[in-house]
Amino acid sequence: MFRTLTGFFLALPVLAVLLAVSFLQTAGDYMRTVNLNWELDLPTSQGCLYETDSGASFHGDGERYHVLEYAGDGRLEQALAEQATPLPSAENPVTEILDDLSVPADQRPDFADCGVFTADHPSDDRNRLYLLVNSAGTRLYVVEFFL
Numbered sequence: 001m002f003r004t005l006t007g008f009f010l011a012l013p014v015l016a017v018l019l020a021v022s023f024l025q026t027a028g029d030y031m032r033t034v035n036l037n038w039e040l041d042l043p044t045s046q047g048c049l050y051e052t053d054s055g056a057s058f059h060g061d062g063e064r065y066h067v068l069e070y071a072g073d074g075r076l077e078q079a080l081a082e083q084a085t086p087l088p089s090a091e092n093p094v095t096e097i098l099d100d101l102s103v104p105a106d107q108r109p110d111f112a113d114c115g116v117f118t119a120d121h122p123s124d125d126r127n128r129l130y131l132l133v134n135s136a137g138t139r140l141y142v143v144e145f146f147l
Contacts, residue, residue, distance in 0.1 A: 064144040084117035
């Protein structure tokens with residue numbers, strides 16, 4: 001009995017360290033997801049300020065929205081210019097998706113202050129990606145629609 005309790009208490013710090021490491025790695029996890037889904041190699045953000053999605057679906061369809069924070073050092077804008085396609089506007093489709101997700105007004109992009117980009121989905125052209133970056137390069141709004 002004593003050995004079992006001792007082993008249990010020795011395992012707790014190891015589990016705590018593993019959980020802490022897992023938690024600290026989540027900032028880059030979403031960028032890895034973007035890379036896998038859209039073949040874009042964007043710089044890792046400083047953190048996620050807001051996120052929501054339409055929930056799990058059997059077919060994998062749905063909508064996702066993330067607001068990511070960046071340092072404003074130009075790396076984000078450079079990556080978008082090199083890898084994504086600029087769009088003149090995406091206010092209507094983005095607003096429709098954000099309305100569907102019930103995103104509050106204070107978490108939405110200021111369309112007048114944002115450059116808009118997109119990328120083609122490698123396996124299904126019905127899927128849509130909208131990337132909006134503010135003029136300071138400190139916020140990236142990622143809007144995904146999967147069919």
